[in-house]
Amino acid sequence: MxxxxxxxxxxxxxxxxxxxxxxxxxxxxxxxxxxxxxxxxxxxxxxxxxxxxxxxxxxxxxxxxxxxxxxxxxxxxxxxxxxxxxxxxxxxxxxxxxxxxxxxxxxxxxxxxxxxxxxxxxxxxxxxxxxxxxxxxxxxxxxxxxxxxxxxxxxxxxxxxxxxxxxxxxxxxxxxxxxxxxxxxxxxxxxxxxxxxxxxxxxxxxxxxxxxxxxxxxxxxxxxxxxxxxxxxxxxxxxxxxxxxxxxxxxxxxxxxxxxxxxxxxxxxAPEISAVSRELTEYFQRFIREKVVRRDEVAELRARLEELQRELEEKDRRIEQLEHDLELAQRFRIEVPPELLKVPGVNEKLEKLEERIMDLYAAQVEKAKRLEEENRALKRQLEMAGKADFSALAEKLEALNREMQRSRDPLASLSESLSSAVEKASK
Ligand SMILES: Nc1ncnc2c1ncn2[C@@H]1O[C@H](COP(=O)(O)OP(=O)(O)O)[C@@H](O)[C@H]1O
Ligand SMILES: [Mg+2]
Incomplete structure (x- = not known):
């Protein structure tokens, strides 16, 4: 020994x-x-x-x-x-x-x-x-x-x-x-x-x-x-x-x-040492490229996905809020007596309200479009990264997107009813 x-x-x-x-x-x-x-x-x-x-x-x-x-x-x-x-x-x-x-x-x-x-x-x-x-x-x-x-x-x-x-x-x-x-x-x-x-x-x-x-x-x-x-x-x-x-x-x-x-x-x-160190250097460089960088990319994607999910959840809450507002607004429209529409100034107020709703609507559409695109890109990246365990999250994203889609229609009808009210008022 x-x-x-x-x-x-x-x-x-x-x-x-x-x-x-x-x-x-x-x-x-x-x-x-x-x-x-x-x-x-x-x-x-x-x-x-x-x-x-x-x-x-x-x-x-x-x-x-x-x-x-x-x-x-x-x-x-x-x-x-x-x-x-x-x-x-x-x-x-x-x-x-x-x-x-x-x-x-x-x-x-x-x-x-x-x-x-x-x-x-x-x-x-x-x-x-x-x-x-x-x-x-x-x-x-x-x-x-x-x-x-x-x-x-x-x-x-x-x-x-x-x-x-x-x-x-x-x-x-x-x-x-x-x-x-x-x-x-x-x-x-x-x-x-x-x-x-x-x-x-x-x-x-x-x-x-x-x-x-x-x-x-x-x-x-x-x-x-x-x-x-x-x-x-x-x-x-x-x-x-x-x-x-x-x-x-x-x-x-x-x-x-x-x-x-x-x-x-x-x-x-010793030539064998430089050969070994060259080989090891190449080995570890390959390891970092293939495993470490890859791991970081997947972690980044995961973080991005989580961020998007949070964003969508936030949107979801905003949609609910809008739907609620919409309901209130529709109720309000029913209760507006025609004489009130003749009161000076109501016209402008209604126009402003319509404008605001149209802005919200446009922003909503824009955001939904962007989220859909990001969602698609993310899914492509995830597929490339070979990670299948995101499918539940991806489904959730799609469901939220559909939800958002639905919220556009009431917004559009509100805007229509408002513009007809404005039209009536200005006659
Ligand atoms: N066995 C020894 N014989 C002679 N000098 C020594 C010996 N061990 C340490 N020294 C001296 O002491 C200094 C400190 O030793 P070092 O091993 O670096 O200390 P440490 O690691 O405990 O901080 C060295 O620079 C060397 O000059
Ligand atoms: Mg020491």
Whole structure:
């Protein structure tokens, strides 16, 4: 079984199988060497041939390319462009093709990230259960995606992996600089914990509570945390180790770019990588064109249809109102005594009333015509989109149109009766 060496002296090791099947958390304050240690693990898992998937919010893991055939999705060093809709598809590609992939989230809107990760994590788990390909998922700034308070859409799918990932051969490494705000259920489910320097009282309290709940005899580990150097860590792995072990972290084999962000790594020369990334780029572009754009179009049509339906319902109410007015007006006409028609000014008033009714009538006809046209166009579009489940809505639209048609006739007769009244009055 391939061993992953964590310590500089080579003594502290984990098996690759342990990592790619268990939950691990690396907890430390900012700048205490979390990403360095996570990258040390990533490098060796890559060497052991394990598929890995790194969710990188800072844009630092692309430097793995300096030595390894890693595919980078998104960010400034992308092999394949990233899109918020392809999370699930990336997970599938990683498992199917046994990729070692970095997803650089620096270019993705913060608001899109939880949805993207939800899709990715859910697919990694669901599809992982089918194919049982081992894979290691690294989640940086995990407190953003599985917070103690709040429920972003990615929280449940990530917790599923922490809790049950081993059934799919999935290991997950949660990296967090805020122990206080990361979900405690997730921490409780982790088998492997690595503590590095922690200084904030709230974060230290979390570690204290953790040991009190799990292994009270080791609660004094907390006292060592504030003074740890960047290259020091304490591993707590009760399934394999009798006690927590403090160690100096091994060197990285690829550059740590957090240190020197301007560092340029010359493109990986391996021709197979550029072939794979070209092929993946084409694949994802096709996927976006065929699935994502299509999905958006159908959603747009659906929204438009709903808007039209609301408009028609509004029209329906207006028609009812008009019919009511019409009835009143007809009653009024019957009751108008002929002498009244001779009163000066009534003539003009009746003319004005007729004009208003004619305007309403014309507007009604115009609107009905437009709605009918839109209705037809919409039906054509829906047919083209291959969606049959709109037929009930379409019937409703037609019924409303017929209703509108009927309302034109009373309007026309009212207008006629008014004009005959006007004629009489002017004689
Ligand atoms: N094992 C190590 N050996 C030497 N220097 C380290 C080690 N780990 C971290 N460092 C130094 O600490 C800095 C911060 O490390 P990093 O892993 O980026 O921290 P974090 O991810 O916790 O914010 C790095 O730029 C590096 O200079
Ligand atoms: Mg970091």
């Amino acid at each position: 391939t061993e992953i060496i964590l310590s500089a002296d080579g003594e502290v090791r984990l098996s690759a199988g342990d990592l790619a099947g268990k939950g691990e958390a690396i907890l430390a304050t900012r700048g205490a060497g979390k990403s360095w240690l996570a990258a040390v693990q990533a490098e060796q898992l890559i060497e052991a041939g394990y598929p890995i998937l790194i969710l990188d919010v800072v844009g630092e893991y692309w430097s793995l390319k300096a030595k390894y055939p890693v595919i980078v999705f998104g960010g400034q060093h992308a092999d394949v462009p990233l899109d918020p809709h392809i999370g699930g598809e990336i997970a599938k590609a990683v498992l199917d093709r046994k990729l070692q992939a970095v997803v650089d989230l620096t270019g993705m809107r913060r608001a899109d990230q939880p949805f993207f990760i939800a899709d990715l994590a859910a697919e990694l788990y669901e599809y992982g259960l089918q194919v049982k390909t081992p894979c290691w998922l690294l989640i940086e700034e995990a407190q953003n995606f599985i917070p103690q308070v709040g429920n972003p859409p990615c929280k449940r799918p990530i917790l599923d992996i922490v809790e049950m990932g081993r059934h799919a051969g999935l290991g997950v490494c949660l990296v967090s600089h805020r122990s206080a705000t990361i979900d405690k259920t997730a921490l409780g489910l982790c088998d492997i914990l690595v503590f590095k320097r922690l200084t904030l009282p709230h974060d230290l309290q979390v570690v204290r509570d953790f040991f009190r709940g799990r292994d009270p005899k080791f609660v004094d580990v907390v006292k060592e945390l504030p003074a740890l150097g960047n290259d020091e860590a304490i591993l707590y792995y009760p399934l394999r180790l009798e006690a927590p072990v403090k160690f100096k972290v091994a060197e990285r084999k690829t550059p740590h770019v957090a240190e020197t962000p301007t560092l340029k790594i010359k493109e990986v020369a």
